[in-house]
Amino acid sequence: MTTATATPAPAERADTARRAGIRRLRPRHNPWRHSWFLEGFTWLYLIWSLVPVGIAVLFSFNNGQSQSIWQGFSWRWYFADPVNSVLHDPNLHAAVIQTVRLAVYVTLITVPLGVAFALGINRWRSYTSATANFAMILSFVIPELIFGVASFFVFTALFTTVGLGTLAETLSLVTWNLSWPAIIVQARLVTIGKQYEEAAADLGATHMQVMRRVMLPLLTPAVFASAVLVFSSVIDDFVLVDLLNSNSGNTPMSVYIYAQQKGGNGRPALNALGTIMLVMSLVIVIIGYIGYRWMTRGERGERGGQVEALATIAGSD
Amino acid sequence: MAAQQTRLPRPGLARPGRPKEPHRLFWVALAAPGIIWLLVLFIVPFYTMIAIAAGYVNPVFGYPVAVWNPLNWSSANLSAAWRDLVGASAFVGPIIIRTLIYVAVASLLALLIAYPTAYFVARFAGRRKGLFLVLLIAPFWISYMMRMLAWVGLLQNDGYVNKALGVAGLGPFNWLSGLPMTVILGLVYGYIPYLILVLYAGLDRIDPALIEAGRDLGLGRIRTFLRVTLPMSRQAILTGMLITVLPMLGDYYTNQLLSGTTGTTMLGNVINNQLSTPGLQGEGAVISLFFLLALIIPMIYYVVRTSRTSREAM
Numbered sequence: 350m351t352t353a354t355a356t357p358a359p360a361e362r363a364d365t366a367r368r369a370g371i372r373r374l375r376p377r378h379n380p381w382r383h384s385w386f387l388e389g390f391t392w393l394y395l396i397w398s399l400v401p402v403g404i405a406v407l408f409s410f411n412n413g414q415s416q417s418i419w420q421g422f423s424w425r426w427y428f429a430d431p432v433n434s435v436l437h438d439p440n441l442h443a444a445v446i447q448t449v450r451l452a453v454y455v456t457l458i459t460v461p462l463g464v465a466f467a468l469g470i471n472r473w474r475s476y477t478s479a480t481a482n483f484a485m486i487l488s489f490v491i492p493e494l495i496f497g498v499a500s501f502f503v504f505t506a507l508f509t510t511v512g513l514g515t516l517a518e519t520l521s522l523v524t525w526n527l528s529w530p531a532i533i534v535q536a537r538l539v540t541i542g543k544q545y546e547e548a549a550a551d552l553g554a555t556h557m558q559v560m561r562r563v564m565l566p567l568l569t570p571a572v573f574a575s576a577v578l579v580f581s582s583v584i585d586d587f588v589l590v591d592l593l594n595s596n597s598g599n600t601p602m603s604v605y606i607y608a609q610q611k612g613g614n615g616r617p618a619l620n621a622l623g624t625i626m627l628v629m630s631l632v633i634v635i636i637g638y639i640g641y642r643w644m645t646r647g648e649r650g651e652r653g654g655q656v657e658a659l660a661t662i663a664g665s666d
Numbered sequence: 667m668a669a670q671q672t673r674l675p676r677p678g679l680a681r682p683g684r685p686k687e688p689h690r691l692f693w694v695a696l697a698a699p700g701i702i703w704l705l706v707l708f709i710v711p712f713y714t715m716i717a718i719a720a721g722y723v724n725p726v727f728g729y730p731v732a733v734w735n736p737l738n739w740s741s742a743n744l745s746a747a748w749r750d751l752v753g754a755s756a757f758v759g760p761i762i763i764r765t766l767i768y769v770a771v772a773s774l775l776a777l778l779i780a781y782p783t784a785y786f787v788a789r790f791a792g793r794r795k796g797l798f799l800v801l802l803i804a805p806f807w808i809s810y811m812m813r814m815l816a817w818v819g820l821l822q823n824d825g826y827v828n829k830a831l832g833v834a835g836l837g838p839f840n841w842l843s844g845l846p847m848t849v850i851l852g853l854v855y856g857y858i859p860y861l862i863l864v865l866y867a868g869l870d871r872i873d874p875a876l877i878e879a880g881r882d883l884g885l886g887r888i889r890t891f892l893r894v895t896l897p898m899s900r901q902a903i904l905t906g907m908l909i910t911v912l913p914m915l916g917d918y919y920t921n922q923l924l925s926g927t928t929g930t931t932m933l934g935n936v937i938n939n940q941l942s943t944p945g946l947q948g949e950g951a952v953i954s955l956f957f958l959l960a961l962i963i964p965m966i967y968y969v970v971r972t973s974r975t976s977r978e979a980m
Contacts, residue, residue, distance in 0.1 A: 387786035394783045395801050398859070402808050404826065405816035416815075417822040462700050469697025473690060481701045486969045488708055490909070492961065494916035494934050498954045499711035501941060506732045507714050524707040527700065556692045585809040587919065592941065606811045610818060611922050620819070623812030630807040 406627065409620035416615055426621040435621050440597050444605040445625060450515070451590070451601060452583040455522045460576045462523070463530025464568065468560075470531070471538050489528040496525060497592040504593065513595035521589050526582060530575035537571035570644040577637030581630045602626050719743055719951035728944035730951070743948035747956070750949070758936055758953065765933040768846065769914045772853035773907055776861050779854070780906070784865035785895070788872075802866065805859040814923045817852060818842065821924070844927035852924040853914050861906040868902020869895070908968050912961065933957065 409427070413420030423429060428436035435441045466485070470478045488496070500521040504511050511517050549563045565572075587603040594600045600608075603626070606619045717732035720739035724731055733739055750758045787798045805813065820827050821841035828838040841848050872895060880890035918934030937957070940950030 384786065384790055387782055387790060391783045391786045391798070394779055398805055398855070399801065401816035401820055402805075402813055405812060405819055408819055415824075416819040417825040462703060465696045466700025469693045469695070469700070473693035473697055477701070478697060481697065481704060483969060484704050484708060485700075486972055487965065488704070490912060490965050490968050491958075492912050492916035494918065494937060495954055495958050495961075496708075496711070498937060498941060498950065499715040500707075502718050502730075502732075502947075502951060503707075503711035503714040506718060506730065507710070520707055524703065527703065531700070556689070581807060585807075587810055588916075591919075592938075603809055603811045606815060607919055607923065610811075610815060611926065615815075615818065620812075620815060623809060623815050626809045627807070627812055630809070634807050 402627070405620050406624045408617055409624045411617045411620075414616055416617060416620060426616075426618040433616070433618055435618060435625065438618065440600075440605065441618060441622060443598055444600055444602045444622065447515070447599055448584055448601040448603075448626070449629075451518055451522060452580050454515075454519045455526060455583045456576055456580045458519070459523045459526050459579045460530050460572060463527045463575065464534050464572055466527070467531045467534035467538065468564070471535050485528050485531050488524060489532070493525070493588040497521070497588045500524075500589065501592045513593050515599045517593045518590050518599065518601075521593055522583055522586060525586075525589060526579045529578045529582070530572065533575045533578070534568060534571045537568055541567050570641055573644060574637065574641050577633055577640075581633050581637075584626055584630050584633075715951050715954060718948055719955050721948060723945055723948050730948040743952045746949045747952035751953075751956075758933075761931055761936055762933055764931070765915065768850055768853065768930075768932065769911055772850045772857075772914060773861075773911050775850070776854045776858045776910055777903070777907065780858055780861040780865055781903075784862050784869055788866050788869035789874075789877075799866075802859065802862055806863075810856060810919075811923075813856065814852065814920060817855065818923055821848065842924060842926070844925045844929045846930055848924045849921045849930045852920045853917065856917070856920055857910045857914055861910045864906035864909060865899065865902050868899045868905070872898045905968065905971070908964055912965070915957075915961070 408416050408419070410422050410424070411418075411420055412423035412425060426434055428434050431437055435445065466481075470482050470485075500517070501513075504513060504517040504520075511520070545563050545567065546559055549559045554562065585603065586601075587607065590601050591604045591607065594604055602622050606622055609615065609619055714732060717734050718730045720736075720741075720743070721731045721733040722740050722742045723729070730743075747758075750756055751762075752759055783802070787795065787802065791798045819825060822828075823838055823840060823842075825841075827841065831837040831839070839845075876894055876898070877890060880894040881887075885893060916934050918932060918938045921930045921932055921935065933953075937950050937954055940946040940953065
């Protein structure tokens with residue numbers, strides 16, 4: 350009986366033996382033997398990481414004031430309540446609009462700026478470009494609070510015509526997110542190499558033609574991925590907009606949730622706001638994932654492509 | 667037309683013969699808007715912060731006055747900050763120590779949870795790798811505030827955590843009444859996704875043949891891990907810890923939502939409070955600068971490493 354369990358099925362054994370390069374392999378020595386302990390650990394982590402958010406989403410549908418006691422399903426915090434729902438409360442309403450507005454403005458400015466910056470820096474090798482690249486990567490790692498404090502001072506003490514508000518939020522968020530397109534496009538330029546560009550130039554294309562006809566089509570997936578990243582990180586941003594908002598007209602969702610919950614004014618309508626943020630992010634990311642896969646179709650194997658697309662969309666490439 | 671003609675004839679010799687200047691100018695023009703943007707909205711803000719820190723506070727209205735010329739810099743804010751940091755009425759000193767303890771414990775806990783998870787997905791997930799990656803990446807797309815809100819709900823006195831513990835005969839606990847443990851767990855929960863992804867990327871890059879070699883040469887499972895996998899993932903651990911620790915140090919919202927008492931105040935709260943208090947903004951600038959100076963070495967290390975990796979890839 351023990352031999353029956355200890356000896357794997359012939360096909361399976363042949364497979365493991367082939368992989369390890371050894372003919373007769375005892376299961377104990379198989380380096381690829383599945384670790385059930387680690388798998389259990391991973392699932393526990395995932396439950397810990399995701400189930401609380403699921404419960405918070407659930408409570409946005411709570412038919413009562415509590416964020417912790419379930420009182421039945423309702424849409425009251427989204428639109429059914431004539432006063433306190435996201436649809437009818439002017440402050441909740443304004444927060445949603447401000448978040449969307451910032452995300453659109455910032456994406457529209459950041460992506461072209463960052464793509465041009467990446468192309469220029471990548472090809473123009475000099476002391477200036479190296480310094481600029483250094484500053485760009487520095488903006489990627491600097492704690493957001495410090496950059497937020499610096500931005501707060503620049504708009505209250507130097508560029509006082511800008512002041513605090515939507516414009517200051519937009520300008521700082523562009524600076525803060527500029528590194529996404531810059532880093533992703535530079536990484537893509539490395540994978541493309543220089544040969545297409547040189548071939549086009551040798552065939553007589555001008556710089557503008559090389560850019561428009563050769564480089565931009567090749568860079569489209571990277572540009573698209575960075576747009577998705579910028580958009581969704583603006584939706585989720587908190588520190589910069591917390592320091593740079595000036596009134597309820599330019600307070601986005603994250604800041605509104607924080608201020609209300611901290612002020613002891615927690616209610617399921619905040620969960621509803623958080624759920625709206627979550628759905629917005631998820632829709633953008635799913636569009637991003639599908640779009641990225643479609644644009645890079647045929648470039649690599651099925652499995653690798655899936656993981657690669659995920660990594661790019663998560664900005665961890 | 668004429669310009670194109672000169673380029674066409676002999677492809678092999680085209681490159682050395684091509685005029686360099688217009689080429690260069692084209693790239694300079696492309697990079698210029700981004701460089702100017704970074705200069706005006708990234709470098710200038712930091713100089714403004716220095717000018718405010720080295721300036722003085724308007725005695726009547728309490729707003730900070732920037733002093734732009736280094737020759738006229740004053741030490742008023744600096745000495746005020748110094749008094750709060752190490753002087754007799756120093757309240758910032760103990761807060762810094764508390765921040766360091768919280769962040770150290772939180773980042774180590776995060777590493778202990780993140781490493782096995784990343785290791786499992788990188789080595790054993792096999793065909794389910796895509797699924798696991800989606801689940802690991804998911805927290806990125808959920809706003810930080812929503813994730814904290816989730817715990818605020820669960821940790822209420824009548825929340826599900828206390829209910830679950832009540833079944834086992836424990837509690838109820840006042841989780842949200844200023845427990846350091848709640849804040850530390852909040853930090854772990856908040857920043858662990860970044861760490862896991864960096865670790866995963868590092869572990870996934872290790873050539874499986876090296877692990878097989880370790881096993882073939884007679885090492886056991888644990889010794890293979892200690893001698894092969896762990897040393898090869900050291901870089902990923904370092905980078906991952908860096909990108910978890912840096913934002914944790916500047917965090918001022920996690921403790922506000924999960925505790926809200928002065929007993930769990932962190933450095934970020936000090937800076938944030940000073941920024942919104944008239945008369946203390948100059949001092950806030952000084953403390954932010956100290957904070958930046960303390961972090962500059964790990965940050966530059968990260969930047970140098972990142973740019974070296976990307977240069978090697980070229």
